[in-house]
Amino acid sequence: MSSSGGYRPQSVSEVLARGIVSLAKYIDSPRTDAQLLLSSVLGRDRAWLLAHSDSFISRPQGERFAELCEKRATGMPIAYILGTAGFYGREFVVNDKVLVPRPESEVLVDDLLHYLRGRLDPTYPKQLLTVLDVGTGSGAIACTLAAELAAVTVEGVDISLAALKVAEHNARRFNVFAKCKFRFGDLASGIGDRHFDAVVANLPYLPTDAIPKRPDPLSFEPHEALDGGPDGLALYRRLVPMLPPLLKPGALVLLEAAPPTIAGLAEIARTSFPNDEVLAMRDLSGLERYVRILVAR
Numbered sequence: 284m285s286s287s288g289g290y291r292p293q294s295v296s297e298v299l300a301r302g303i304v305s306l307a308k309y310i311d312s313p314r315t316d317a318q319l320l321l322s323s324v325l326g327r328d329r330a331w332l333l334a335h336s337d338s339f340i341s342r343p344q345g346e347r348f349a350e351l352c353e354k355r356a357t358g359m360p361i362a363y364i365l366g367t368a369g370f371y372g373r374e375f376v377v378n379d380k381v382l383v384p385r386p387e388s389e390v391l392v393d394d395l396l397h398y399l400r401g402r403l404d405p406t407y408p409k410q411l412l413t414v415l416d417v418g419t420g421s422g423a424i425a426c427t428l429a430a431e432l433a434a435v436t437v438e439g440v441d442i443s444l445a446a447l448k449v450a451e452h453n454a455r456r457f458n459v460f461a462k463c464k465f466r467f468g469d470l471a472s473g474i475g476d477r478h479f480d481a482v483v484a485n486l487p488y489l490p491t492d493a494i495p496k497r498p499d500p501l502s503f504e505p506h507e508a509l510d511g512g513p514d515g516l517a518l519y520r521r522l523v524p525m526l527p528p529l530l531k532p533g534a535l536v537l538l539e540a541a542p543p544t545i546a547g548l549a550e551i552a553r554t555s556f557p558n559d560e561v562l563a564m565r566d567l568s569g570l571e572r573y574v575r576i577l578v579a580r
């Protein structure tokens with residue numbers, strides 16, 4: 284950087300090119316990320332950057348952009364730097380107390396919405412379906428269900444108070460706060476004598492030894508959102524037996540986990556749901572991604 288007297292104004296394209304070079308050594312998507320970071324500094328979208336490549340940016344803007352590139356080069360997920368992450372067409376607020384919502388979980392939302400719509404009784408317009416979201420994190424799944432379907436209320440449980448604050452913030456952001464109740468709790472304990480139409484859980488599912496170290500982006504995410512115990516299924520082993528008494532006849536349960544653990548998770552599910560349909564389901568990449576339990580009517 285030149286001294287203040289000799290500062291030379293820099294154009295969008297020059298600054299971007301420098302950012303791309305500074306990121307290229309460290310991450311796989313230097314161009315996209317540099318554009319996203321500069322967009323956030325300038326308060327403009329990426330299309331604006333392309334259309335205004337000759338515009339000049341101010342010195343503080345250039346310095347801020349360089350700072351953000353440095354952070355990104357450490358491996359920190361871009362969602363934590365920008366403070367938002369896209370999920371099912373909405374921009375969720377996130378911070379380093381919550382898992383960055385993943386596109387893989389959108390398949391579970393599709394499945395749930397399809398199931399819930401089919402469960403609505405057209406002759407009963409006041410019907411309200413109830414969903415329990417265990418390990419709600421940023422509230423991505425809970426808020427999406429509440430926003431997509433008028434006739435649904437969602438209870439989101441998490442063991443992290445900091446995550447619950449983020450979930451509540453998102454529920455307000457998407458105007459679904461009245462339909463979402465967020466509660467501190469350990470898995471499904473303390474639910475009482477209530478029965479849900481559906482349960483969804485995306486619990487920590489990485490085997491402890493497989494949690495990567497810096498600079499892997501995953502290492503920036505909260506440990507309590509990743510650590511699934513020795514084989515990745517410790518939390519599901521506790522959760523699944525809690526579920527049968529909490530479900531209405533014909534209810535749906537979706538449990539997300541890592542592809543190599545899905546067969547084991549399906550076995551756990553069959554033990555607690557011996558008379559119900561238990562299936563291993565794939566995500567859009569064709570990998571086994573979640574277990575689907577359909578309770579008999």
Ligand SMILES: C[S@@+](CC[C@H](N)C(=O)[O-])C[C@H]1O[C@@H](n2cnc3c(N)ncnc32)[C@H](O)[C@@H]1O
Binds near residue numbers: 508
């Ligand atoms: C993998 S993250 C999923 C977050 C969110 N559902 C999503 O899909 O983006 C798992 C979440 O489970 C929470 N969690 C971990 N152990 C828990 C427990 N015993 N009871 C409730 N929540 C738990 C973590 O705090 C974290 O927010």
